[in-house]
Structures are given as C-alpha cells and as structure tokens.
Amino acid sequence: xxxxxxxxxxxxxxxxxxxxxxxxxxxxxxxxxxxxxxxxxxxxxxxxxxxxxxxxxxxxxxxxxxxxxxxxxxxxxxxxxxxxxxxxxxxxxxxxxxxxxxxxxxxxxxxxxxxxxxxxxxxxxxxxxxxxxxxxxxxxxxxxxxxxxxxxxxxxxxxxxxxxxxxxxxxxxxxxxxxxxxxxxxxxxxxxxxxxxxxxxxxxxxxxxxxxxxxxxxxxxxxxxxxxxxxxxxxxxxxxxxxxxxxxxxxxxxxxxxxxxxxxxxxxxxxxxxxxxxxxxxxxxxxxxxxxxxxxxxxxxxxxxxxxxxxxxxxxxxxxxxxx
Amino acid sequence: xxxxxxxxxxxxxxxxxxxxxxxxxxxxxxxxxxxxxxxxxxxxxxxxxxxxxxxxxxxxxxxxxxxxxxxxxxxxxxxxxxxxxxxxxxxxxxxxxxxxxxxxxxxxxxxxxxxxxxxxxxxxxxxxxxxxxxxxxxxxxxxxxxxxxxxxxxxxxxxxxxxxxxxxxxxxxxxxxxxxxxxxxxxxxxxxxxxxxxxxxxxxxxxxxxxxxxxxxxxxxxxxxxxxxxxxxxxxxxxxxxxxxxxxxxxxxxxxxxxxxxxxxxxxxxxxxxxxxxxxxxxxxxxxxxxxxxxxxxxxxxxxxxxxxxxxxxxxxxxxxxxxxxxxxxxxxxxxxxxxxxxxxxxxxxxxxxxxxxxxxxxxxxxxxxxxxxxxxxxxxxxxxxxxxxxxxxxxxxxxxxxxxxxxxxxxxxxxxxxxxxxxxxxxxxxxxxxxxxxxxxxxxxxxxxxxxxxxxxxxxxxxxxxxxxxxxxxxxxxxxxxxxxxxxxxxxxxxxxxxxxxxxxxxxxxxxxxxxxxxxxxxxxxxxxxxxx
Numbered sequence: 001x002x003x004x005x006x007x008x009x010x011x012x013x014x015x016x017x018x019x020x021x022x023x024x025x026x027x028x029x030x031x032x033x034x035x036x037x038x039x040x041x042x043x044x045x046x047x048x049x050x051x052x053x054x055x056x057x058x059x060x061x062x063x064x065x066x067x068x069x070x071x072x073x074x075x076x077x078x079x080x081x082x083x084x085x086x087x088x089x090x091x092x093x094x095x096x097x098x099x100x101x102x103x104x105x106x107x108x109x110x111x112x113x114x115x116x117x118x119x120x121x122x123x124x125x126x127x128x129x130x131x132x133x134x135x136x137x138x139x140x141x142x143x144x145x146x147x148x149x150x151x152x153x154x155x156x157x158x159x160x161x162x163x164x165x166x167x168x169x170x171x172x173x174x175x176x177x178x179x180x181x182x183x184x185x186x187x188x189x190x191x192x193x194x195x196x197x198x199x200x201x202x203x204x205x206x207x208x209x210x211x212x213x214x215x216x217x218x219x220x221x222x223x224x225x226x227x228x229x230x231x232x233x234x235x236x237x238x239x240x241x242x243x244x245x246x247x248x249x250x251x252x253x254x255x256x257x258x259x260x261x262x263x264x265x266x267x268x269x270x271x272x273x274x275x276x277x278x279x280x281x282x283x284x285x286x287x288x289x290x291x292x293x294x295x296x297x298x299x300x301x302x303x304x305x306x307x308x309x310x311x312x313x314x315x316x317x318x319x320x321x322x323x324x
Numbered sequence: 325x326x327x328x329x330x331x332x333x334x335x336x337x338x339x340x341x342x343x344x345x346x347x348x349x350x351x352x353x354x355x356x357x358x359x360x361x362x363x364x365x366x367x368x369x370x371x372x373x374x375x376x377x378x379x380x381x382x383x384x385x386x387x388x389x390x391x392x393x394x395x396x397x398x399x400x401x402x403x404x405x406x407x408x409x410x411x412x413x414x415x416x417x418x419x420x421x422x423x424x425x426x427x428x429x430x431x432x433x434x435x436x437x438x439x440x441x442x443x444x445x446x447x448x449x450x451x452x453x454x455x456x457x458x459x460x461x462x463x464x465x466x467x468x469x470x471x472x473x474x475x476x477x478x479x480x481x482x483x484x485x486x487x488x489x490x491x492x493x494x495x496x497x498x499x500x501x502x503x504x505x506x507x508x509x510x511x512x513x514x515x516x517x518x519x520x521x522x523x524x525x526x527x528x529x530x531x532x533x534x535x536x537x538x539x540x541x542x543x544x545x546x547x548x549x550x551x552x553x554x555x556x557x558x559x560x561x562x563x564x565x566x567x568x569x570x571x572x573x574x575x576x577x578x579x580x581x582x583x584x585x586x587x588x589x590x591x592x593x594x595x596x597x598x599x600x601x602x603x604x605x606x607x608x609x610x611x612x613x614x615x616x617x618x619x620x621x622x623x624x625x626x627x628x629x630x631x632x633x634x635x636x637x638x639x640x641x642x643x644x645x646x647x648x649x650x651x652x653x654x655x656x657x658x659x660x661x662x663x664x665x666x667x668x669x670x671x672x673x674x675x676x677x678x679x680x681x682x683x684x685x686x687x688x689x690x691x692x693x694x695x696x697x698x699x700x701x702x703x704x705x706x707x708x709x710x711x712x713x714x715x716x717x718x719x720x721x722x723x724x725x726x727x728x729x730x731x732x733x734x735x736x737x738x739x740x741x742x743x744x745x746x747x748x749x750x751x752x753x754x755x756x757x758x759x760x761x762x763x764x765x766x767x768x769x770x771x772x773x774x775x776x777x778x779x780x781x782x783x784x785x786x787x788x789x790x791x792x793x794x795x796x797x798x799x800x801x802x803x804x805x806x807x808x809x810x811x812x813x814x815x816x817x818x819x820x821x822x823x824x825x826x827x828x829x830x831x832x833x834x835x836x837x838x839x840x841x842x843x844x845x846x847x848x849x850x851x852x853x854x855x856x857x858x
Contacts, residue, residue, distance in 0.1 A: 101526020
C-alpha cells in the first residue's frame with residue numbers, strides 16, 4: 001500500500017499557529033501593499049477600453065508595432081503585450097472605446113498596420129467594453145463574492161457552530177487576499193475570468209476546511225474528554241493524507257491548464273494555482289487553530305445531535321403532528 | 325445479489341446509457357452518430373454540444389437602448405400636438421418645450437389670463453400627463469407608469485427589429501435576448517464581416533418623407549429666421565473619387581408626410597444612366613393613399629427623402645404617384661443599397677442603440693483555444709488517472725471510471741439543457757476532474773483507516789462510505805453555492821464556468837458515491853474478498 005502520510009502520525013499543528021499567522025500576514029502585506037501602491041491592473045471588462053489581438057505571418061519586434069501605431073491619438077498611449085514566444089501574436093490595449101455603431105476601433109488600426117507591415121497580419125480578436133457596462137460587471141462581481149461569503153457563513157453556522165464559521169470565513173478571506181496579492185505581484189490583470197477563479201477558490205477553500213472541521217467535530221463527539229488542542233491536532237493529522245492527495249490531484253490539473261491552456265486561460269489558472277495552495281495551507285494552519293480563540297468546548301453537548309438526525313427527527317415529528 | 329443492489333445497478337446503467345447517448349455525438353461527430361442512429365431506427369439524439377463564441381468564433385454584442393430618446397420623441401410629439409391645439413383655441417404660446425430629463429413639457433403662455441383655458445385643454449386631451457405647476461410656465465409631467473411603459477416597449481420593439489435584421493443577415497443560430505432593463509445581447513456565431521453587421525443592427529433606420537419648404541430661403545433660415553413648423557436638414561454628398569464630403573442644407577416641413585412604419589417592402593433595383601443600384605420601397609394602403617393624394621396636390625414641389633435626419637435626395641414631384649411605390653437614390657454601392665433595403669424592410673428602431681460591449685473572435689483563435697484547452701484537460705486528467713491507479717490500485721481505477729462518468733454526465737446534461745460550453749467552462753470541467761476524485765479519496769482514506777483498526781472488509785467499506793458521505797455532502801454544497809453565484813452574476817463565458825461546475829458537483833455525488841458503492845457492493849457480495857485492492 002502506497003501511503004503519503006503513515007497512519008497514526010500525529011503532528012502538533014496548533015503550536016505552529018503563530019509562525020503560520022506571521023508568514024501569512026507578511027505575504028498579505030507584500031501582495032496587498034503592492035496592489036495598493038501600484039493600483040489594480042483591471043482588465044478592460046472592468047475599466048472599459050479596447051483590446052485587439054493580432055497575428056503576424058513572421059516575427060516582428062514590439063518596438064516596430066509601437067512605431068506603427070504611436071502617431072494615432074487612439075493608440076498613442078496603448079499597451080502592447082507579446083503573447084507566447086513566437087513574436088507573432090500581440091495584444092494592443094487602448095483605453096478608448098466607442099459606443100457608436102458606425103465607427104469601430106479596429107478600422108482605425110488596420111490602415112496604420114497596413115502602411116508598415118503590408119497585409120502580413122490578421123486580427124484574431126477584438127474586445128471592446130464601454131465604461132458603463134464595465135461598472136456593471138464590477139458591481140456584479142462584488143455582489144457575487146459578498147453573497148457567496150454570506151451564504152457560506154450561514155451554511156457553516158447551521159451545520160457546525162458559529163466559531164467554525166468564523167474560522168472558515170477567516171481562512172477564506174486569507175486565501176482571497178493572498179491570491180489577489182500574488183496576481184498583482186506577478187502582473188496579472190483582473191479580468192472576469194480571474195474573478196470567476198477567485199470565486200472558485202472561495203468554494204475550494206471552504207470545501208477543504210470543512211473536511212478537516214468534520215473530523216474535528218467527530219473527534220470531540222467520540223471522546224468528550226479530549227482537549228480542544230488534541231482534538232484539532234488529531235483531526236488535521238488524520239485527514240492530512242486526504243488533504244495532500246486532493247490538493248495534489250487538483251494542482252495537477254490546474255498546472256496543466258496553466259502550462260498548456262494558452263494565453264486565454266493564463267490569468268485564471270494562475271489564480272487557481274495560488275488559491276489552491278493557499279487554501280490547503282490555510283485549512284490546516286489558519287482555520288483550525290482559530291477555533292481555539294474562543295473559550296469553552298468546541299461542540300457543546302446540546303448541539304451534539306447530528307443535524308442530519310435532527311432533520312430526520314423533525315420529519316418524524318411533522319408526520320406525527322399530521323397524524324400520518 | 326440483494327434486490328437493493330440490483331436496483332442500484334439498474335439505475336447506474338440507466339444513467340450511463342442516457343447521458344452516454346447524449347454525449348456520443350459530441351465525441352464521434354454528428355455524421356457518425358446519424359449513421360449509428362439509422363441502424364437502430366433513428367432514435368438517437370444527434371445534437372452536439374453548443375460551443376460558446378470564444379470557442380467557435382463570432383461576435384458578442386451588448387447593446388444599450390437609449391430609452392430616454394424614445395420618451396423624448398413621445399414628449400415632443402405631444403408638445404407639437406399641444407401647440408397646435410392651443411393655436412386652434414386662439415391661445416398664444418411663446419413656446420412649448422419638452423424635456424426628457426424629468427419627462428416634462430413646459431408651456432410659456434404669452435398672456436397669463438389664458439392659463440385656465442390652457443389647463444382645460446391639457447386636462448381634457450392629455451390624460452397621460454399630470455399638471456405639476458399651474459404658474460408661468462405651466463409644467464406638465466408624463467405619468468411614471470407611462471414612462472416605464474414607453475421604455476419597456478422601446479426595448480421590446482428594438483429586440484424585434486434587431487432580431488428581424490439578424491435573421492435577414494443570414495447567420496446560423498444567432499441569438500438576440502434582452503438582459504436587464506435596457507440591454508440587448510446579440511450573439512452572432514461565425515460571422516465574417518462583423519463591422520458591417522454592427523452598422524446594420526445599430527441603424528435607427530427612421531425613414532421619413534418631408535416637403536421641402538421653398539417659400540423660405542435657406543440663407544434666411546440659417547440666420548435664425550426659421551418658421552416654427554420648419555426645420556433645417558442636410559443632404560450629405562460624398563464625391564466617389566476624392567471622398568470629399570459636402571453638406572447641403574434644406575428647409576423642410578417638420579411634420580413628415582410618410583413615415584417608415586408605412587413601408588411594407590423594400591429591395592434593391594438598378595437604373596439610371598449608369599445602371600446604379602437604388603432602393604425601391606412599397607407602402608401600405610394607408611401610406612399609398614396619403615402619398616397619392618399628396619403628390620397630386622404638390623406637383624412641381626420637392627420632396628425630401630430623409631433617413632435618420634439625413635437627406636438622401638430631394639426629387640421634384642413630376643406627377644401624382646399612385647400604387648404606393650417610391651424609390652431612394654443616392655450614390656450607393658451595391659452593399660450599401662442592399663443594407664438600406666434590409667433595414668427598411670425590418671422596420672426602424674424606436675430609439676437609437678449604443679454599443680456597450682463588443683467582442684469579435686476570429687474562428688482561428690477559437691480553434692487555438694479549443695486545441696489548447698483540450699490538450700490541458702487531457703494532460704491533467706491523464707496525470708490524475710495514473711496517480712489514482714498507482715495509489716489506490718483497483719479502487720483507484722474505479723475512481724477513474726467514476727470521474728469519466730462524471731465528465732460524460734456533464735457533457736450529456738449540457739446537450740440536454742442546450743447549455744453553452746465556453747473556454748472558462750472547459751477549465752471548469754478540468755477543475756471538476758481534479759475535485760471529482762476528492763470524494764473517492766475521502767472514502768478510500770476512511771476505508772483504509774477502518775481496515776487498520778481491524779474491521780472486516782465488508783464493515784470497513786460500509787463504515788467508510790457512511791462516514792465520508794456527510795463530509796462529501798457538506799463540502800459539495802458549499803462549492804455549489806459558489807457555482808450558482810457564478811451562474812447568477814456572471815456574464816457570458818463566466819456563466820458557462822458556473823454551469824459546468826454546478827453540474828459537475830451534482831454529478832459527483834452520484835458518480836463518486838452511488839456508482840462506486842454499487843460496484844463495491846457487487847464485488848463484496850459476489851466474491852466475498854478477504855483483502856481489498858485499495
């Protein structure tokens with residue numbers, strides 16, 4: 001039998017809480033600090049503007065491309081991104097967008113490029129977002145994240161205990177902050193896909209935390225004499241091999257997306273990569289030890305009835321009430 | 325075997341069969357499926373999965389209807405009407421000014437003594453307005469629910485017109501849907517000439533025929549000496565060789581004689597000395613009568629053909645024109661004439677539209693994305709499959725089968741629901757692959773633990789499943805919450821991501837728990853093994 005974590009291993013995770021918190025705080029300060037100082041690099045979905053993806057027949061230099069378009073008012077302060085390593089595909093970003101149905105930005109760049117490069121290029125993709133809808137996208141993204149947090153908070157409070165909900169949410173915020181910070185540090189743009197990835201991390205982080213919480217809850221219930229610290233350490237240790245395995249398989253896939261998924265999935269898969277590592281780490285080192293910040297028993301006796309059982313009892317009670 | 329095991333087996337096989345049948349066309353292609361389907365009497369579905377624009381190329385357009393302008397045109401018509409009625413009642417008004425900002429009309433009377441008479445007229449003939457000031461000026465306001473109705477109708481009408489135009493443009497499987505209050509989302513897969521399509525869809529195409537007022541000199545009018553029922557419009561001429569643009573002003577009557585909604589048909593014709601394309605249109609019976617009567621009484625006068633406030637031509641009326649036919653000439657290219665005829669046929673937009681978002685994706689980029697997405701998915705899945713077999717032996721293989729079944733269910737459900745697979749959606753499936761085995765990892769780890777403390781194989785499997793199930797449920801529900809939020813608040817591709825994740829999670833409970841447990845049950849009952857390959 002192949003085993004990553006030998007059975008019966010007990011690691012004292014709780015004692016590492018202070019170190020873990022310090023590392024996390026430092027990472028968050030660096031990442032979020034960078035984000036605040038440099039400002040978030042918003043994708044055109046959120047700030048409005050136009051991106052034009054071009055492909056040339058033969059490799060060209062970025063400076064050549066810039067020279068070709070810099071004299072136009074629309075493209076004078078545009079940003080050019082080289083995609084891949086072939087020097088053939090580029091994205092030109094400009095802040096300009098037009099709401100008119102009769103004029104288009106790509107018609108403005110075509111003659112400029114034709115002058116310099118002839119017809120050796122083609123336009124692969126044009127993405128134009130007006131400033132008004134950009135704000136709508138932003139609002140919706142924020143609503144989605146906030147509502148997800150609230151819904152998860154309610155669900156965990158119902159299924160466990162408020163302190164578990166507190167731990168899970170704190171770990172989750174930790175993961176989102178780490179991911180956002182890393183995205184900024186590594187120069188990734190915040191696009192709709194990246195927001196979707198951040199929401200996925202929210203889901204993954206909670207998923208991971210819940211598995212550990214579940215085991216801690218079980219430990220407490222099966223042995224009431226167990227101290228809180230021991231219950232937490234045992235809970236984490238016993239689920240450790242699962243935690244590592246799942247993180248591992250998910251990371252395989254996300255790494256494949258990051259490496260082979262092409263330009264379009266880069267930002268999204270990077271966010272997932274960071275988020276999954278952070279989510280695994282925070283479930284172990286942040287979410288669980290936080291349970292100790294509250295005094296008293298982890299699962300008080302009166303709460304002992306499994307919610308599933310309670311649900312069953314409720315139904316039986318209802319049936320009796322209706323005389324059925 | 326026990327009956328319950330039989331039941332489970334039947335359910336599992338049924339699910340595999342149903343979703344497998346729906347997934348088949350996507351994997352082996354429509355043609356091959358049709359061939360197989362014919363062998364069994366043509367009962368198999370042949371639809372493949374819907375690809376999003378980001379995967380097959382095309383144009384995604386979000387248009388905003390300027391509903392304020394629709395309200396304003398109602399206000400200005402009412403203002404004109406009111407001015408006329410005041411005039412008829414011999415009440416002198418300095419001006420009657422509509423304002424779209426607060427949906428009001430301000431009436432400045434010359435003599436304040438007329439106020440009561442004016443208010444009587446308003447109360448009797450303008451029931452959609454409420455009077456909010458009786459002083460100088462009188463202010464009347466369009467009722468709130470009427471404003472809402474006008475706005476709503478404008479959007480509905482705009483959708484109809486745009487849908488008409490899209491259908492005539494000849495794109496396969498276009499979609500035109502309303503989103504939110506005043507947005508229209510248009511998806512045109514595989515479109516070649518995106519900019520032409522945008523122009524065509526966005527054209528207001530309000531055609532009007534106005535009488536040219538020859539009693540007023542253009543020079544006078546430009547100096548501000550314009551009669552109240554006249555307006556200045558321009559004819560725009562473009563020199564075909566130099567491209568130079570000249571604007572020629574005309575003084576025309578404000579009130580149009582014929583409007584675009586009287587047009588029943590329009591098409592391209594060729595004529596003139598150079599055999600140039602022009603657009604011939606036909607009027608409905610009401611329009612035909614008005615047109616015939618008007619031309620009969622105005623021979624020698626000029627008639628301006630106005631499209632979206634631009635004069636195309638202003639021919640002299642030579643004789644009475646019966647039969648309800650007219651033509652629009654201008655220096656059209658064939659394409660321009662074709663597009664003009666199309667927009668006239670499909671009707672005019674009740675209010676102008678603005679582009680809020682436009683995404684054009686070339687078909688080659690879509691192919692690159694699919695290729696890369698597929699490659700990444702295969703690499704990731706292969707790594708997971710091999711690892712699971714390495715780590716859990718035969719049980720690992722079973723988990724791999726469950727994962728494959730999960731993907732089949734995702735694809736099958738998407739075909740059944742007619743949902744769209746996008747690039748982030750593809751990433752969502754890949755991610756599901758990684759997380760799908762999680763449930764089995766949870767179960768297997770638990771079974772290993774139970775075996776270690778000395779339980780029998782039978783007991784260990786049952787306890788492992790029972791204990792792990794609660795955890796799996798909790799974990800999947802929280803992730804499902806997020807997937808639903810993504811679906812609810814995401815747009816386009818992100819919605820696709822939410823859908824695939826949600827289906828994957830729900831399917832996961834079936835494949836990772838029910839399916840694998842059924843196989844375990846059968847093995848345990850049939851072979852009563854003393855050791856597990858786990």
